[in-house]
Amino acid sequence: MSAPAVVLRDISCTFPPSSRGSQPYTAVRDVSLTIADGEFVSVVGPTGCGKSTLLNVTAGLLTPSTGTVDIFGEKLSGLNRRAGYMFQAEALMPWRTAIQNVMAGLEMRGVEPVESRNRATEWLGRVGLRGRGDAYLHQLSGGMRKRVALAQILILEPQILLMDEPFGALDVQTRQLMENELLALWSANRKSVIFITHDLEEAISMSDRVVVMSAGPASRPIGEFSIDLPRPRDVAEIRLTPEFLKIHAAIWETMRDEVLKGYQQHERA
Amino acid sequence: MSARDTLPPLWRLNVYRLLLFVASMLSWHVLTQTKILPPFFFGEPLRVFGQIWKWFSSGSIYPHLAITLLETMLAFFGGTLLGLIAGLWLGLKPTASALLSPYLKALNSMPRLILAPIFAVWFGLGLWSKVALGISIVFFLVFFNVYHGVREVNPVVLANARMLGASKRQLLRMVYVPSAMTWVFASLHNAVGMAFVGAVIGEYLGSVKGIGYLILEAEGIFDINAVLGGVITLTMFAYGLDMIVTWAERRLLRWQPN
Numbered sequence: 001m002s003a004p005a006v007v008l009r010d011i012s013c014t015f016p017p018s019s020r021g022s023q024p025y026t027a028v029r030d031v032s033l034t035i036a037d038g039e040f041v042s043v044v045g046p047t048g049c050g051k052s053t054l055l056n057v058t059a060g061l062l063t064p065s066t067g068t069v070d071i072f073g074e075k076l077s078g079l080n081r082r083a084g085y086m087f088q089a090e091a092l093m094p095w096r097t098a099i100q101n102v103m104a105g106l107e108m109r110g111v112e113p114v115e116s117r118n119r120a121t122e123w124l125g126r127v128g129l130r131g132r133g134d135a136y137l138h139q140l141s142g143g144m145r146k147r148v149a150l151a152q153i154l155i156l157e158p159q160i161l162l163m164d165e166p167f168g169a170l171d172v173q174t175r176q177l178m179e180n181e182l183l184a185l186w187s188a189n190r191k192s193v194i195f196i197t198h199d200l201e202e203a204i205s206m207s208d209r210v211v212v213m214s215a216g217p218a219s220r221p222i223g224e225f226s227i228d229l230p231r232p233r234d235v236a237e238i239r240l241t242p243e244f245l246k247i248h249a250a251i252w253e254t255m256r257d258e259v260l261k262g263y264q265q266h267e268r269a
Numbered sequence: 270m271s272a273r274d275t276l277p278p279l280w281r282l283n284v285y286r287l288l289l290f291v292a293s294m295l296s297w298h299v300l301t302q303t304k305i306l307p308p309f310f311f312g313e314p315l316r317v318f319g320q321i322w323k324w325f326s327s328g329s330i331y332p333h334l335a336i337t338l339l340e341t342m343l344a345f346f347g348g349t350l351l352g353l354i355a356g357l358w359l360g361l362k363p364t365a366s367a368l369l370s371p372y373l374k375a376l377n378s379m380p381r382l383i384l385a386p387i388f389a390v391w392f393g394l395g396l397w398s399k400v401a402l403g404i405s406i407v408f409f410l411v412f413f414n415v416y417h418g419v420r421e422v423n424p425v426v427l428a429n430a431r432m433l434g435a436s437k438r439q440l441l442r443m444v445y446v447p448s449a450m451t452w453v454f455a456s457l458h459n460a461v462g463m464a465f466v467g468a469v470i471g472e473y474l475g476s477v478k479g480i481g482y483l484i485l486e487a488e489g490i491f492d493i494n495a496v497l498g499g500v501i502t503l504t505m506f507a508y509g510l511d512m513i514v515t516w517a518e519r520r521l522l523r524w525q526p527n
């Protein structure tokens with residue numbers, strides 16, 4: 001038995017008050033979560049509950065107020081060098097072309113320019129951007145930029161993939177295409193994935209396990225569901241199976257109240 | 270539809286520009302010939318351009334022009350380079366910048382031209398006192414812009430580059446510098462003019478060479494045409510340098526929309 005890829009133990013994150021007089025804000029409290037080596041785990045939860053916060057902690061970008069993170073059995077301090085992180089917001093370098101963005105990580109590792117260009121070209125093809133390598137980012141659509149970001153991370157072959165709503169901006173067809181593509185890449189070379197999404201159907205169709213978070217503040221997981229659907233899956237077809245619908249109903253039961261709570265909190269704020 | 274679509278084509282625009290120039294020169298000529306504007310104070314265009322022509326055809330202006338351009342270039346590149354280094358460095362060091370910021374702001378709000386006599390004492394009446402004056406103006410212009418540029422770096426882009434494995438130096442080269450470039454170029458257009466100001470004011474205040482000296486000399490004998498000739502010559506070269514900056518900006522900021 002190899003060590004789990006990620007172990008979050010009793011993680012709490014409290015942010016200092018934004019202005020004088022306001023209270024410090026505890027986004028997540030006592031979150032414990034284990035991701036096995038090669039496991040695909042989705043995290044769903046109402047907006048503002050702290051999903052991105054947990055991902056930042058796992059990436060080593062944010063030091064939790066309490067709790068520890070273990071990566072393959074080693075305590076994490078500083079940046080998580082084994083993880084590739086696809087951010088929720090645009091994170092590409094706008095002064096670089098698409099291919100230069102994909103090459104960036106290899107360049108930082110001192111890989112020969114010719115070789116990294118070849119590999120980047122190959123990856124651009126894999127995400128469906130053959131021939132668009134020399135475009136600057138503002139010349140690409142939002143969905144294309146997401147795919148550049150995906151290639152930028154996958155080219156480094158990280159053992160852990162942290163993905164924060166990677167396909168949120170895409171139309172349904174492209175989205176399902178990308179989901180299948182990601183699943184194919186993932187099953188070819190099983191990485192551990194933490195996949196954050198608002199879309200419960202996306203979560204179920206892709207994952208081995210779905211974790212449901214409660215509404216903030218002091219959010220924590222309130223349900224974990226194993227998804228025992230057969231693989232390989234087609235994300236569009238699997239949604240029509242009775243097993244899928246049963247799981248969907250069960251998870252939605254847990255989520256509904258939290259989503260409502262989340263909305264009410266936002267309206268009050 | 271943008272405003273650009275409604276503009277006349279470039280060739281027509283250039284014709285209009287030429288016409289505008291000819292018209293203003295013509296009215297200058299007519300107004301001074303008819304003595305509505307006294308030529309003693311306002312000069313006469315034909316004589317002004319005659320003076321410029323004489324300077325360039327006889328070659329008597331070249332040593333002056335050479336020295337002024339050299340001072341300007343040294344001030345421009347020296348000030349830009351120093352401003353770039355200091356801006357990057359201080360932008361990345363919150364403690365140092367917090368410590369120094371009131372002093373930097375005070376130095377920046379000081380009218381730098383009053384330093385000219387001090388530089389003259391320190392560096393003599395030759396080239397370097399003018400260069401120092403120019404640098405003292407250009408430096409702050411570039412420095413504050415780079416400093417802002419560094420602080421305004423998109424934190425997500427920065428975090429992403431760190432996650433991709435960038436070292437400190439790579440972050441500087443791949444993220445901070447390109448991100449600050451937009452701000453740098455915004456300041457360089459002003460810096461060109463300011464570098465000339467430093468050189469020419471320095472020459473006014475004491476020198477034996479340079480366009481500033483030439484203008485001062487002409488002023489001493491009330492030769493307004495030569496004064497204006499010097500001013501126009503300077504303007505043309507400043508404009509040329511600005512076009513070089515624009516060209517570099519287009520090349521280096523090609524990644525930006527528009």
Ligand SMILES: Nc1ncnc2c1ncn2[C@@H]1O[C@H](COP(=O)(O)OP(=O)(O)OP(=O)(O)O)[C@@H](O)[C@H]1O
Nearest residue numbers: 015025027046047048049050051052053054088216
């Ligand atoms: N740096 C910060 N300072 C203060 N509060 C923060 C900070 N980062 C996040 N928060 C707060 O923590 C909570 C969780 O934020 P987070 O970005 O993790 O939410 P999320 O679950 O990713 O939401 P969404 O699904 O909308 O992306 C929010 O209420 C947010 O306001």
Ligand SMILES: [Mg+2]
Nearest residue numbers: 051052088164
């Ligand atoms: Mg988020």
